[in-house]
Amino acid sequence: MSDLHIVGVHGIWQGDTDTTRLTADWRAALTRGLTRHLGPHTTIPPMTVPHYSPAFTAPRRRLGAAKPTDHEPIGPNEEAFILETLAHYAPDAPVRAAADAPSTLGLGLPYLPRPVAAAIAGIDRESGRGTGALLVGAIRQVHKYLHHPDRAEQIRATVLDAFTTPGTRLAIAHSLGSVVVLDMILRGQIPPADGHGQGLATLVTCGSPLAWPTVRRGIGQEGRSLRLPDGIAWINLHARGDAIAQARGLASVAPDVHDVEVSNGLGEPHAATRYLDKEPIARTIAADGQ
Structure with a gap:
């Protein structure tokens, strides 16, 4: 060719x-x-x-993990970026009180601010389990490109x-x-x-x-x-x-x-x-x- x-x-x-x-x-x-x-x-x-x-x-990897995870803390600016992006998907998703939402995504995954965890829970209820965590992982890397x-x-x-x-x-x-x-x-x-x-x-x-x-x-x-x-x-x-x-x-x-x-x-x-x-x-x- x-x-x-x-x-x-x-x-x-x-x-x-x-x-x-x-x-x-x-x-x-x-x-x-x-x-x-x-x-x-x-x-x-x-x-x-x-x-x-x-x-x-460089991410920390868990044995058998198919994808690396990002363990850098989520700061206030990144939290705002994540929440605004998630709201584009489901503006009414974070309906459960933030105080009732989990603060982690599970074993081996980082601590999440409660508003982010609440948004993830809402999106999962609307779009299927795991969707919110998938989106947050992607959003965090996009944020790193745009704001670092x-x-x-x-x-x-x-x-x-x-x-x-x-x-x-x-x-x-x-x-x-x-x-x-x-x-x-x-x-x-x-x-x-x-x-x-x-x-x-x-x-x-x-x-x-x-x-x-x-x-x-x-x-x-x-x-x-x-x-x-x-x-x-x-x-x-x-x-x-x-x-x-x-x-x-x-x-x-x-x-x-x-x-x-x-x-x-x-x-x-x-x-x-x-x-x-x-x-x-x-x-x-x-x-x-x-």
Whole structure:
């Protein structure tokens, strides 16, 4: 597929891996999609998925834990960010008195301020057990990117290095990665396609939290429609059951985006590999590689 190079930008909970393994995992999922939807002899172009999680504080791991947990205390500013984001999901969820709510998420997980615990309990009653804790874990990492400048700059530097590879015209960004890439585009760090094969031509986002008002405020876009510069096409995949993406697209906040609903099944619908093998991504790779 010509000289196309793909950059993938991962999302949350990627502490226990590295660039080599991430790239291999993403390539495998994309290859499944290409061969399934475009034929068995279709090959994926070169790609890189830079690992930026070391910019976050190293997590403590529990034996057998599938995902690292974050044990840094929740301060007042982060608590306000978490509560505002959770309210976007279920404004009336924290109906139980905070004094009656548990103050931890369970064995091995950190202490939570009671208002956060109450909000989690309310969301779990509305959306299913475990949904609130999943959201809080994601919200905390998003907060670290948006409100810790040194960490954010390290993340952007790691991702930007991958974009210097010649032929990088397609980016696929999952979850928090979609926030990172959009922020970099708006900062002018990732230039749009120039018509001569240079610059980013297509952005594919998957399972994105860009609909959160707290995120848009954090990247300086509060009260504005999210728009990419001319020259960059934007495709957004969202899946039923993906709580991070609220199982809906971004068209309400990004008028130019092309939303596509996909089915990722019932188990881990937010997982990157569930998105990466879908037909819209396979056809986008084929089109950009021509």
